Amino acid sequence: MAKDIYSRSFIPFAQMEEFGRDPFVITRGDGVRIFDDRGNSYIDGLSGVFVVGIGHGNRRVIDAMYRQMQELCFHPSMHSSNPAALQYAKDLLEFARMDGVFFLSGGSEATETGMKMARQYHRQTGSPLKYKVLATYGSFHGCTAGATAASGGPERRTPYEPLTVGVIHLYPPYCYRCPFDQEYPGCGITCAKLVEYTIKNEDPDTVSAIILNPVMISSAGFIVPPAEFHQMVRTICDRYNVLLIYDEVITGFGRLGEPFAADYFQVRPDILCCGKGMSGGYAPLAAALFTEAIRQAFAGKAGDRREFHHGHTYTGNPVACAAGHAVLKEIEERNAIANGRGMGERIRVRLEAFKERFPFIGDVRGIGLLQGMEFVQDRERKEPFGPDTPIVKLIDQAARKRGLIMRCGPDYIALAPPLIITSSEVDEMLDILEDSLVEAAGKL
Ligand SMILES: Cc1ncc(COP(=O)(O)O)c(C=O)c1O
Known part of the structure; x- marks a missing residue:
């Protein structure tokens, strides 16, 4: 391979000259x-x-994708669906215990979708001024513009500022290095209480959602919140009509020993964003899952503009959905x-x-x-x-x-x-x- 291809073919977050000196090129998985x-x-x-x-090289997933490719690889997602997406939607919603799904191709699209969905939901349910999004320092929600704005690590955010307006960052529930010098459980979960304080001071009529990594692995390190944190935030969100968005791009599909972090913490978010383990790496696949209340807010007659004004070329791609479905069956049956x-x-x-x-x-x-x-x-x-x-x-x-x-x-x-x-x-x-x-x- 010509050496200069390493400096001309960028990989994320890497200095390519240095990468090219000792390139790490993975050829196979098993x-x-x-x-x-x-x-x-x-x-x-x-x-x-x-x-x-x-794992790599899973026969069931490869066969399912191959079968699907022979039937149909692609269709226009704006005005049609396909059997693979419909079957997968049904089984996925049961697995996740959510009421609606919007398929996507990557985690950043999922979090971006979640935040846009929250904004439109409020416009269509009588709270049109709600647009602000709370997030935590150190979090990571992806690399598209809105997801970058919500992400809390400065190294991936500040080079692109100014970004989407209205994101407010709070301290994460990082007990080992509590910024308030308190100790769990005597702290009374100050980090959760500050969510309420912030909503009140921002004016609840302007706050649309809070987006959280239920367990965070990011620039700030590896953060496992105290048990009560998520329940307290859920209660606060309900009190102020703020949507709770879980970014489960890492924690979803069994990573925490339960289907989702939502199951582990016994908290239902309003919007659950997932990706990564969803297709096990066999296809680019992600989703924003949502509740019945949100589904209903988008229902209406053709022409009244209540539908979700959002989508991507590969939304519900049949090969990706066939992969996701086979992965789900594999997770369940094994x-x-x-x-x-x-x-x-x-x-x-x-x-x-x-x-x-x-x-x-x-x-x-x-x-x-x-x-x-x-x-x-x-x-x-x-x-x-x-x-x-x-x-x-x-x-x-x-x-x-x-x-x-x-x-x-x-x-x-x-x-x-x-x-x-x-x-x-x-x-x-x-x-x-x-x-x-x-x-x-x-x-x-
Ligand atoms: C928690 C979290 N959210 C969102 C994303 C963005 O996902 P993607 O890289 O698939 O766009 C990532 C990616 O690492 C992530 O870890």
Whole structure:
């Protein structure tokens, strides 16, 4: 391959000259493993990026897509539907316990759709002034303009400002580094109370929705909220007629050991945005799911302009929907969610043991098959390492060399392997991680 293609073919969030010096090119996947163009094999400890829940090379999904391709690959989504989309919609809505679905191709489209849907919903239900969206610092909701505006990490947002007006960021429920210096449960969940304070002070008549990553993995690290947080926010949203949008692009489709974070936290959002694990990586597929109240707000007669004025060329694409449907059946019939829950517990026990052994592990957090650790140079003061000691880079390099891919942030590492991982594969993954921690510790 001509070397200069690396600098001319951009990949997201990467400096291409540097990437081109040591390009990572993945050529094949099989179950929980991926292979690069140099013949190296890796455990996919991140499921792609929280995507490949049922593993690589799944025959059922490939066959379903092939069958669909022979029947129909595409139709114009603005004035027609297709059997694959309709069948999938029916089964997906049952699985998610929601009342309506709008199919999309990626997570950013899903969150963007959710926020637009909230705005139009209010216009059509007697609250036309509601347009503001609350979101949290450190969150990530995607890269389209509205999703970028809602995302709370400055590094991906500020280069594009000014963006959509009306987004207000709040502190996330980050107990390990509580910005109010409080401790759970004595804190009374100040971070949830501030949602109400903000709505009141912004004027409830202007606030349309709050969008949340129910469990956040982003620039701010890896954040698991206290149990009551989501229930309190739900109550506040109801009080002020603010729609609750869950961005479940990572947490959906079994990642937390339940179908959705909404099930785990026992809170129904008004709009649930999903993607990633929805198609297991076999096709670009995402969705905004919504409640009956929202569905009804868009009902009307042709010509009265109450329909959703929104859509994409690939909305409800038959091949993507065939993939999503086969993935859903695979998740259900292989009991993949329960397996993921068990494997998550197995990982957690081992991470807690690592914390006993390695003083630079400040905290271990996670739910289901989404587990991680935050690193500090001083446990008492919770002081991060800083740029001169790239602890995460050291661990990541050591793990890659040994054949493990993980999610690595500035101060944290997260593990989110496919839901179908076995206990021996989990043990292999954690043996590699343990050796990598030892190697990194030796370089500190
Ligand atoms: C929580 C969350 N929301 C939205 C998105 C955007 O999804 P996509 O990259 O499919 O547009 C991502 C992507 O990483 C995500 O993690």
